[in-house]
Amino acid sequence: xxxLIVNADDFxxxxxxxxxxxxxxxxxxxxxxxxxxYGAAAEQAVRLAAEHPALSVGLHFVDDTPALDDxxxxxxxxxxxxxxFRALMGSEPTHVDSHxxxxxxxxxxxxxxxxxxxxxxxxxxxVKYIGGFFAxxxxxxxxxxxxxxxxxxxxxxxxxxxxxxxxxxxxxxVTPELHSSYGLERxxxxxxxxxxxxxxxxxxxxxxxxxxxxxxAS
Numbered sequence: 511x512x513x514l515i516v517n518a519d520d521f522x523x524x525x526x527x528x529x530x531x532x533x534x535x536x537x538x539x540x541x542x543x544x545x546x547x548y549g550a551a552a553e554q555a556v557r558l559a560a561e562h563p564a565l566s567v568g569l570h571f572v573d574d575t576p577a578l579d580d581x582x583x584x585x586x587x588x589x590x591x592x593x594x595f596r597a598l599m600g601s602e603p604t605h606v607d608s609h610x611x612x613x614x615x616x617x618x619x620x621x622x623x624x625x626x627x628x629x630x631x632x633x634x635x636x637v638k639y640i641g642g643f644f645a646x647x648x649x650x651x652x653x654x655x656x657x658x659x660x661x662x663x664x665x666x667x668x669x670x671x672x673x674x675x676x677x678x679x680x681x682x683x684v685t686p687e688l689h690s691s692y693g694l695e696r697x698x699x700x701x702x703x704x705x706x707x708x709x710x711x712x713x714x715x716x717x718x719x720x721x722x723x724x725x726x727a728s
Contacts, residue, residue: 513720515676517542522549526685534681538704541721544570547594566721568605604722607632638675645695
């Protein structure tokens with residue numbers, strides 16, 4: 511049976527983001543998340559992860575600087591953030607992705623960096639990635655229907671393929687410390703991801719919910 515991983519980005523960014531991700535996990539379909547190791551609420555995120563052991567946690571690499579085009583810089587920064595992840599979590603990441611998908615424009619570099627870990631890197635082909643559950647189809651355009659339940663189910667029907675598929679999402683509670691163009695949309699996502707009956711609809715599509723930890727055990 512095909513398996514669906516629902517992964518929430520930005521774990522550790524703020525307390526409100528952490529709260530929203532845990533809500534969408536404990537009361538909804540989120541099964542995995544990606545930790546920003548230098549986020550303001552990273553330590554709180556680690557404590558919450560320990561309280562919810564079914565939630566698999568990967569590394570959400572963060573670096574938007576032009577220096578990332580230098581493979582040497584990318585390697586050093588990745589090693590630093592990986593070491594920080596290990597120190598915080600006491601474990602290896604179950605998967606790797608990045609803030610604003612910066613690694614996807616540099617796949618040859620990041621594939622080599624992640625390869626020793628033996629875990630999926632978003633976009634490397636081992637787990638198909640669906641990124642369409644997002645309310646901003648282009649800069650300056652907001653379409654909330656793209657993060658509604660109907661759109662989500664249709665997205666899965668049309669784009670799901672392979673043994674494992676990841677659906678990316680960004681649930682979170684908006685608090686004053688959040689500085690992001692993607693704000694109230696995160697709260698809409700919580701409502702969708704925790705909607706009554708959504709899990710049953712996913713199962714009727716012939717999908718089983720899974721996490722990146724399940725991928726590692728397969």
